[in-house]
Amino acid sequence: MSAALPEDDAAKIDQIRDLEVLVCAAQARQARLAAALDRSQRARAADRGEPAARQGRGIAEQVALARRESPHRGRRHLALATVLERELPCTRAAFEQGRITEWRAMMIARETACLSLEDRRSVDRAIAGDPEALESCSDRVVLHELRKLAARLDPASVAERRRRAEAERHVSVRPAPDTMAYLTVLLPVAQAVACYATLKVEADTAVATGDPHSRGQVMADTLVARVTGSTDETGRPVVPVSIGLVMTDQALLAGAHDTAHIEDHGPIPAGLARDLILAAGDAKTRIWLRRLFTSPSTGELVAMDSRQRLLRRNLARFIRHRDQWCRSPWCNAPIRHGDHVTDWIDTGITDAADAQGLCVSCNHAKQGIGWRARPSPGDTHTVEITTPTGHTYTSHAPPVVGLRRGAYQQLWEGHWALVG
Template sequence: MDGVREKVERVGVVRARRARLDAEELELLAEIAADVSDDRGVVEELTPVLRVSTREVERRIEDGRSVVRRMPQLHAAMQSGEVESYGARRVLAVVDPLDDDTARQVDGLLAERLTDAPETAWQPGNLAQRVRRLVEKTDPDGQTERARRARAERKVELTPGEHAMSSLEVSLPSETAGACYSRVDAMARSLRHGGDRRTLDQLRADVAADLLLGRDPGVSPPEAAAMVYLHIPVDAALSLSNNGCELDGYGPIPAPIAREIMTNERSIWRAVLCDPGTGEPVDLGRRRRRPSAVIRELVRVRDRECVMPWCHRPARHCDHDHEHPWTTSSSDSDSDGGGSTSVANGGPRCRRHHRLKDHPDWNTRYNPVHGITHVTTPHGATYTAHRHPVLTPTGQAPARDAPARQDSRRQDPGRTAPTRQDPGRQDPGRQAPTRRTAAHRHPAE
């Protein structure tokens, strides 16, 4: 084991130690709050002790009460060093509106899903996404009502910052926010391609300011770049079920909310044809180097996110990457996509991971046909992730609360990865109905 690899392992040990200390702190705060009747007084007393703001002390006390009383399995995971306070807070934010019994039910289901889970499953964003799916499953009616209430509370906030800068935060329904960002990003990229020397971050900020102030940024966004996809199974669209609805770049959303978006008079729909046997969008092959808009669009719909196991950047904001380098001799008949410009040889990679792919010390491979990503870091850790199909394949039971990329595993050299039951295994006793999806574009204006 080289020196850097050893230090990487030590960082993991420090993180686990911090998680255990976070668990101890939350438990102590919950005990203190239970021992006193004056919450405000104890908060003021703890503020100089914890050296954080009074509001942060209040949050930690509430987190302590919730994790100890309502989420004992999550508390145990913290005590064993699996999850720190930030990850726990992301989980608690999702279950906060639930009653105690439902929260404990979600806690138990989450513990089951995380048995022998890979390291990437414990990342805060992945934890929160799993919990959202479990909440949707255990309390679908409440999830819908909470979504409606949150959408009614949309707002704009201005927060002063340092160095003569401020942040303008707009809280919007997810499909509208996604469409807004897509429009701003597309206009920024058009300016960049036109020779503008500003960075993409600077261009996005300046374009957004110009649009809000009524100034013309001087460019129109490419139509395809402003797409935001809403996947709705036909039975959910017809109100026959309330399962399987997902918003591109966000995750699962309640079916009633999805149907409201679907029936919005400003919505524009395009069919997404999928192979019912595989659950994947139909493939298209091309011989030219630059992918067509149709190929780019199908790859975005199919993969939904950057193909790196821990990256959740929406595919619509990623580069289109040829997994096998393009060659003029590539044949469309190649079963694995060869080096052709086709859906079978394409995948979305955010700019950072697109560049990382060609780094000599990293080995990153993606199989677009089977949706399998293999990543080996410069110091020997290997991660494997599987893409979750857009649809549940015909004859296969639905995957159990699977994220967009499931079974992401890490394997150390010389160590066998833990065996884990495949959540998407075929159940011969059940057959899922054939489904189609619809793609939704919500105008950004």
């Protein structure tokens, strides 16, 4: 039974504050544990004769699984933990006292990464030497102070960091509410401003000539049209159906409301899926149909219609449709590798039952010493993962068209029993 809430409002605020301090201190403890795990795992790998470059393989992924987060976040947590322990003692002390959040500790580590160890510790003392003063500042104030100190101590390293950052330009996509998506482009500032200015000029021109759409809508449509090169007779962009759209035959042909699925995005309403297909047909875009077969009880993909002789290509496509995202628990990364759950050298089998989709990071981690994976019996395609510390995690293939078995499905079925 949970403790009773205080009646006094001041006491409520005091407890909120105390719990915030406790959360920060607990995260600092997690960081110390992660750094200790890193040391012990590396030492054991060294004792086994592992090359230095491979001794840290899979450690961040274990941290991520324990924290129920993605491997990307696991790497960030582990990197912060090791930096706090070795190079930022004042920041670590403030963190352990619960005076700063994990995000602020990470910000200090990130903004000083380009400095030498001596300069980094100088900035650490200047920023976090007085934990009470550090606690009272906003994140923006701390960020500006960090950048000013770094530029004064080592301007050459700051310039080199900027050049390295330009090499990391990339494009990413992630789901947004209401069947939208965020397309994010990381560019050098001059290129980003130039792209935005070009789209803005196009929007201003369209609005000035009577286009009823808003500037934001025109900018978005112009971006899609120029990138895809596909528009209808009005100049509006048309999305080709080669994006990988999965829907039931009833949703496609009979107007059913079964949720459809877009590869690398997730579920979308059946009406939107039909609109995409109709728009592609009106624009005379070629549409390829391939039959997928699902389990009637779970909604999981179980087979794919094949008209080609290259099993590898069709199997890889099937795995991407079935698994949707990297199969490691809590990893939201796109699938990049088709992986044998049980190493091919041990079984010689290449089929859907012994295959899974993984991101690059998780596939490499799985090759580390002490990691094991095996198919496990279940209503859906199930993989059991065992880490070097003996902890076991289970991964289930998600339903593509339907609800996951359990409370949500029971709620949905109960709803239809009530109103049907």
